[in-house]
Amino acid sequence: LFRSRGEELERAHVTVGGLAGDRGHVLVDGDGRVLRGRDAPALAGLVAALEGDRLVVRDADGLRLEAEGLAAATGVPGAGTARADDHGAAPGGSAVAPVHLVSVGAEAGPGAEGCDPDPRANVVLDLGAGTDPGAGPETWTGEGEGRPGPGAERGWVGAVLAVGGARLVVTRTPKRCLGVYADVLVAGEVAVGDVVRRLEGGAPTTA
Template identity: 40%
Template sequence: MTRVGPVTVVGISVYPVRGCAGTPLERADVGAGGLVGDRAYAVVDLSGRVLRGKDTPALAGVTPTGHPDLDAAAVTAAVGTPVRLEPLTGRPDGAAAVHLVSRQALERAASGVVPAGCGTEDPRANLVLDLPADDSGDLERAWVGRRLRLGPVVLEVTRLPRHCLGVYAEVAQPGTVGVGDAVQILDGGAEPTG
């Protein structure tokens, strides 16, 4: 096993409205479906079509307030057409419960260095981890198939995003995660020290 130094949570974000900007948090409750409040609403135009961030880049400039009516008005102003917010039930096909990325991968992406097949755009991660001894900026990508403990929360890393940094995970044990929490790799792979 490779020892990577103490791994910690350095950022937490939820994206209450799919496609819109994230809301940074110090602590978040993690349920079976992911971070509570994450991707709770979809933006829908008058024809009933769901607007997606990749097709409607103006969504990324809207920071939700947590009030659906106010957020719908802000999105309407940003995209230039009337919209409404509809509660999402379940996850869209292919969506993971939690998206994790390392601070090091984000720094390398900012300088244009990314793993093959990845873009440099905002990965919209829920959890940003600090991996102090990771010079490659993609150590977390070796965690697929492993479990991570973050405080009381246990995540099972399931796969790599198709065109994005980091890894996707499902929730094996719900709980609350906070900035500063230590991360422990439970099953093989790169093992933190300390």
């Protein structure tokens, strides 16, 4: 559900359009108008998850919200959910990129000044602490020395990454968010604990 809290998955399938099922629904008011976070700030406190093909929304206490409960929780009369593609929104990723990568602890890393500390990414990397091991193919598995450290992903613009079975190309840094945006070159499955390999390097740029 766009702009709500998502669920933490052990594994996910990355398609050309982004993570399967990610941001595939939007909040609408009684007239069917798509609502953003600024229209319903309480949306950020709700937790959305797919149970089969059905979207289930719960409040912070885990209570399942049906129509009346959703309206009360968001403060929007007649609030409901709808499929994003029925309203011209791009499902599977953010509004600007299929994949938004961010590292654990990025809010304390380089290039974080002026960024919203609340990450909106759909793929989170554990880059540990240390220095970038340099040019050439690199592998980070979440342990050992030579890991690039939190926030290092903001210097990867132009790089091609292998994450699990997927291949991504880092395209740019967000203006107000942590992490980086990426397009999907090769679809595949990603899972917690997967190796992250930088196949090609790139110079940092900001768009």
